[in-house]
Amino acid sequence: MNPSDDALLKFELPEIIYGWGSLSQIGQCAKRLGGERVFLVTDPGIIAAGWVDESLKYLEKEDLKYVIYDNVVTNPRCYQVDQGVRFYYQKECDVIVAVGGGSPMDTAKGIAILVSNHGKIHDYAGCNLITQPIPPLICVPTTAGTGADVSQFAIISDPRKKIKMTILSRAIMADISLIDPRLLQTKSQELMAATGIDALTHAIEAYVSSLAWPLTNPHAIHAIELVFQHLRNAVRTGNIEALEGMSVASLEAGIAFSNAILGAVHALAHPLGAIYDMHHGLANAILLPVVVRKNLEHATKKFAEIAKAMGLDTRGKSDEESAKLVPEMIQKLIKDLEIPTTLSQVGVKADDIPTLARDAQQDLCMGTNPYQYDAEEIESIYYEAL
Amino acid sequence: MNPSDDALLKFELPEIIYGWGSLSQIGQCAKRLGGERVFLVTDPGIIAAGWVDESLKYLEKEDLKYVIYDNVVTNPRCYQVDQGVRFYYQKECDVIVAVGGGSPMDTAKGIAILVSNHGKIHDYAGCNLITQPIPPLICVPTTAGTGADVSQFAIISDPRKKIKMTILSRAIMADISLIDPRLLQTKSQELMAATGIDALTHAIEAYVSSLAWPLTNPHAIHAIELVFQHLRNAVRTGNIEALEGMSVASLEAGIAFSNAILGAVHALAHPLGAIYDMHHGLANAILLPVVVRKNLEHATKKFAEIAKAMGLDTRGKSDEESAKLVPEMIQKLIKDLEIPTTLSQVGVKADDIPTLARDAQQDLCMGTNPYQYDAEEIESIYYEAL
Numbered sequence: 001m002n003p004s005d006d007a008l009l010k011f012e013l014p015e016i017i018y019g020w021g022s023l024s025q026i027g028q029c030a031k032r033l034g035g036e037r038v039f040l041v042t043d044p045g046i047i048a049a050g051w052v053d054e055s056l057k058y059l060e061k062e063d064l065k066y067v068i069y070d071n072v073v074t075n076p077r078c079y080q081v082d083q084g085v086r087f088y089y090q091k092e093c094d095v096i097v098a099v100g101g102g103s104p105m106d107t108a109k110g111i112a113i114l115v116s117n118h119g120k121i122h123d124y125a126g127c128n129l130i131t132q133p134i135p136p137l138i139c140v141p142t143t144a145g146t147g148a149d150v151s152q153f154a155i156i157s158d159p160r161k162k163i164k165m166t167i168l169s170r171a172i173m174a175d176i177s178l179i180d181p182r183l184l185q186t187k188s189q190e191l192m193a194a195t196g197i198d199a200l201t202h203a204i205e206a207y208v209s210s211l212a213w214p215l216t217n218p219h220a221i222h223a224i225e226l227v228f229q230h231l232r233n234a235v236r237t238g239n240i241e242a243l244e245g246m247s248v249a250s251l252e253a254g255i256a257f258s259n260a261i262l263g264a265v266h267a268l269a270h271p272l273g274a275i276y277d278m279h280h281g282l283a284n285a286i287l288l289p290v291v292v293r294k295n296l297e298h299a300t301k302k303f304a305e306i307a308k309a310m311g312l313d314t315r316g317k318s319d320e321e322s323a324k325l326v327p328e329m330i331q332k333l334i335k336d337l338e339i340p341t342t343l344s345q346v347g348v349k350a351d352d353i354p355t356l357a358r359d360a361q362q363d364l365c366m367g368t369n370p371y372q373y374d375a376e377e378i379e380s381i382y383y384e385a386l
Numbered sequence: 387m388n389p390s391d392d393a394l395l396k397f398e399l400p401e402i403i404y405g406w407g408s409l410s411q412i413g414q415c416a417k418r419l420g421g422e423r424v425f426l427v428t429d430p431g432i433i434a435a436g437w438v439d440e441s442l443k444y445l446e447k448e449d450l451k452y453v454i455y456d457n458v459v460t461n462p463r464c465y466q467v468d469q470g471v472r473f474y475y476q477k478e479c480d481v482i483v484a485v486g487g488g489s490p491m492d493t494a495k496g497i498a499i500l501v502s503n504h505g506k507i508h509d510y511a512g513c514n515l516i517t518q519p520i521p522p523l524i525c526v527p528t529t530a531g532t533g534a535d536v537s538q539f540a541i542i543s544d545p546r547k548k549i550k551m552t553i554l555s556r557a558i559m560a561d562i563s564l565i566d567p568r569l570l571q572t573k574s575q576e577l578m579a580a581t582g583i584d585a586l587t588h589a590i591e592a593y594v595s596s597l598a599w600p601l602t603n604p605h606a607i608h609a610i611e612l613v614f615q616h617l618r619n620a621v622r623t624g625n626i627e628a629l630e631g632m633s634v635a636s637l638e639a640g641i642a643f644s645n646a647i648l649g650a651v652h653a654l655a656h657p658l659g660a661i662y663d664m665h666h667g668l669a670n671a672i673l674l675p676v677v678v679r680k681n682l683e684h685a686t687k688k689f690a691e692i693a694k695a696m697g698l699d700t701r702g703k704s705d706e707e708s709a710k711l712v713p714e715m716i717q718k719l720i721k722d723l724e725i726p727t728t729l730s731q732v733g734v735k736a737d738d739i740p741t742l743a744r745d746a747q748q749d750l751c752m753g754t755n756p757y758q759y760d761a762e763e764i765e766s767i768y769y770e771a772l
Contacts, residue, residue: 008411011402015556016601019394170401214612214634215402215641218604226600248600255601 011215011259014139014150014174016251020244023180026055026097026140027062033136033175035095038066039088041108042099043073046142049186055099055140067091069111075157075164075273075280076103078121081110088115095136098174101195102146102155102280105139109154109172112137121156125165127364130172139174142183144234144246145195145281147202147254149177157274164274166364173258181240181247189235192246193337194281196231199223199250200330201284204292204306205263206256208299209368213260220256223249224309228333235337264373265291267363268381271356278346285339286346289327290385296323298371343386353382397601397645400525400536400560402637406630409566412441412483412526413448419522419561421481424452425474427494428485429459432528435572441485441526453477455497461543461550461659461666462489464507467496474501481522484560487581488532488541488666491525495540495558498523507542511551513750516558525560528569530620530632531581531667533588533640535563543660550660552750559644567626567633575621578632579723580667582617585609585636586716587670590678590692591649592642594685595754599646606642609635610695614719621723650759651677653749654767657742664732671725672732675713676771682709684757729772739768 017025030038038059042052047070059066069084088096088111098108110121112134117124124130139149148154154167184192203223206216230245268291269283296303303323308314310329314322331341340346348356357378360366366373373381403411416424424445428438433456445452455470474482474497484494496507498520503510510516525535534540540553570578589609592602616631654677655669682689689709694700696715700708717727726732734742743764746752752759759767 008403008405008408011399011404013397013399016397017394018397018599018601022394025394213404214608215404215605215638218608218638222600222604252601252604 009211009213009215012152012170012173013255014177016150016177016179018179018251020182020240021180022178023051023054023140023183024058025178026138027058027064029138029176029178030059030064030095030097031062033095033138035136036065037091037093037095038064039091039093039096039111040066040068040099041072041084041096041104041111042068042070043104044070046100046104051099051142051183051186067093072100072104072107074103075277076107076110078156078158080107081114081121081156084111085114095138097138097140099140099142101141101143102148105141105146105148106154106156108137108139109148109167110156113167113172122158122165124167124169127168130169134171137174138176138178140178140180140183141250143187143191143195144184144250145198147199147250147257149174149179150251150254151258153258155270162274163359164270166270168364179247179251181244184234184243184247185238192235193231193339194279194285195250196227196234196246197285197288197334197337197339198281199246199253200227201265201288202253202257202262203227204288205265206253206260207306208295208302208370209260209263210370211260211368216256216260219252220260221305221309223253223256224306225311226252228310231333232336261368262365263369264295264366266365267369268356268360268378270363270365271359272348274359275352275356276347282339282346285334286341286343286385287381289330289334290381292330293327294381295370296326343382348386350383350386353379356382395597395599395601398538398556398559399641400563402536402563402565404565404637406568406626407566408564409437409440409526409569410444411564412524413444413450415524415562415564416445416450416481416483417448419481419524421450421522423477423479423481424450425477425479425482425497426452426454426485427458427470427482427490427497428454428456429490430456432486432490437485437528437569437572453479458486458490458493460489461663462493462496464542464544466493467500467507467542470497471500481524483524483526485526485528487527487529488534491527491532491534492540492542494523494525495534495553496542499540499553499558508544508551510553510555513554516555520557523560524562524564526564526566526569527636529573529577529581530570530636531584533585533636533643535560535565536637536640537644539644541656548660549745550656552656554750565633565637567630570620570629570633571624578621579617579725580665580671581636582613582620582632583671583674583720583723583725584667585632585639586613587651587674588639588643588648589613589635590674591651592639592646593692594681594688594756595646595649596756597646597754602642602646605638606646607691607695609639609642610692611697612638614696617719618722647754648751649755650681650752653752653755654742654746654764656749656751657745658734660745661738661742662733668725668732671720672727672729672771673767675716675720676767678716679713680759680767681756682712729768734772736769736772739765742768
């Protein structure tokens with residue numbers, strides 16, 4: 001992302017530990033990273049589901065002290081990060097463990113940034129602005145979608161300014177991503193559907209990104225395959241095979257987008273989160289087919305490959321013909337998952353579109369979209385999705 | 387690899403920086419890891435090719451001091467590791483940079499182990515026996531094959547005992563793998579061919595390994611595709627596209643095998659290196675088609691996928707029919723590359739086969755082969771390859 005690094009491609013991941021029941025490793029992982037007092041970031045839903053109690057058992061087994069910080073909401077806020085930082089200092093913690101979806105993980109990253117870099121979280125919005133290494137960080141995802149457990153991203157909202165800040169830095173990659181697909185068992189069907197589409201969006205945007213390369217592509221394509229094989233079943237039946245499939249899909253999509261970055265869907269989704277506090281997966285689901293249709297002509301060959309990964313028989317079809325099937329396949333999946341399909345259904349007002357478009361155009365994720373839309377074009381995408 | 391971790395799958399990589407001309411980053415990388423005095427491990431061939439002089443220029447630009455250690459040969463020896471360690475202490479170095487193929491990289495890893503863990507390199511042969519973190523390590527591969535730049539493996543020979551010791555530990559993974567396909571331009575055709583088949587062997591063995599999983603498989607399959615697309619051209623014409631293709635093939639094969647481990651080809655190749663000092667890529671090339679033919683029935687479905695990755699049209703064929711084409715495709719490639727095809731051509735004697743087989747059966751890499759061959763079966767594989 002640094003102009004002088006134009007010719008260089010990069011690929012970096014946390015240590016990944018994956019397996020049914022792997023949550024039991026959480027204490028050993030924290031200890032191995034030198035931790036004695038764990039700052040555990042989570043949310044009330046995860047606590048109610050019982051995963052925090054189970055985690056504490058494993059921390060106690062390793063004689064680790066801990067405090068729990070659960071003041072976390074969807075689209076996590078800058079003041080929650082500040083509160084977490086005070087709490088972290090007060091309790092003299094030395095390792096951060098996030099157990100939850102994207103919101104607890106992003107909150108944990110925000111806290112980690114300020115604990116060692118000080119100042120306001122706003123100071124770090126943008127690319128590579130973090131100078132001091134963060135405390136050891138372990139992420140345990142409980143949703144299959146966000147990818148925050150493997151990514152170099154954190155998104156924090158300032159509700160007063162109505163902005164979502166994108167923080168992108170190698171410095172905020174977790175040390176360990178501990179992935180236990182068992183934790184998906186307590187997700188609601190709505191959340192499974194929305195986060196599943198988030199994973200699909202990550203994979204598609206990473207695959208057509210201008211920074212995609214041979215190390216990110218196989219993961220992006222495989223994630224798309226897995227979403228189309230498993231998401232419907234994961235939502236409807238929650239069977240083990242489907243949960244494991246979606247767990248790996250989310251992981252591979254995360255690996256792909258963390259290293260290839262994203263595109264216009266995310267650029268347009270972030271202002272919806274900032275202004276309407278809309279769930280990120282839902283915003284993506286509504287925007288994805290519309291943006292993909294616009295992007296088709298700018299990455300036709302890649303979308304033809306995506307069609308194949310979605311399970312379509314593309315033999316005898318031209319790339320154009322195959323690519324055109326992609327938005328239809330996405331729409332069909334979203335319809336089957338019973339996710340809202342228009343922005344007006346979820347309360348977006350036409351009057352806000354110019355503001356949304358202005359923020360979207362400036363979003364960091366727009367830079368790697370296969371085509372750079374101007375403000376007018378972005379407005380027309382929002383209108384089409386309305 | 388730990389019995390208590392049976393249900394857990396792991397995936398870990400160095401930070402990867404890839405690009406034509408990326409060698410220029412070597413000084414910045416060493417500095418970023420906290421280095422002031424670089425211990426540069428290489429071999430006389432790499433020095434003659436000019437890559438060390440170029441590297442020193444970049445180290446000097448960052449005001450780094452350096453010493454060069456180039457007493458490295460094919461199948462690097464334990465006494466060379468010991469000598470390197472003395473030299474490292476003497477010069478008070480604080481970061482290790484390997485510029486070269488598998489031999490300089492494995493020597494560098496051996497030195498790194500003893501610098502911080504002390505004792506003899508023999509003490510660390512086996513799985514996870516390293517307890518102290520090694521000094522910062524940067525690998526710059528100059529051959530497209532070994533994968534040592536991304537792997538958790540190092541292979542060191544004891545020529546007196548005629549053994550090749552396999553050291554497997556997360557602790558010896560490099561911090562940064564800096565991959566500049568430009569460095570392949572000075573490779574001989576023979577070395578390009580042999581190391582290319584080494585990469586192919588890594589990819590095939592990782593794909594059929596009992597530890598293969600969704601995170602290693604896409605890289606293994608893509609590496610096989612790339613070898614069949616680019617190796618012939620890389621050897622014959624050395625054109626940029628082919629060199630880049632083989633560079634990525636080697637990288638992805640390395641990622642796959644470092645995390646899924648290897649199989650019988652490597653188990654049988656290691657004793658050939660130990661007893662005959664045979665080049666590792668050459669030993670693999672001779673053994674690969676024979677071992678694959680034996681393995682076919684134990685991983686038929688996977689070999690059918692490999693056939694597809696090799697570019698075969700497998701439509702309308704059963705898995706058995708597709709799988710059977712794999713050894714033929716390998717033999718054809720090896721013939722086109724004009725690599726020796728029998729062990730007797732390179733001086734192996736039938737009398738040594740019982741000794742070779744005994745050592746191969748005990749090799750760490752045998753444990754993840756899809757089938758566990760007994761000593762008699764291993765002897766018959768050597769005879770078949772003779």
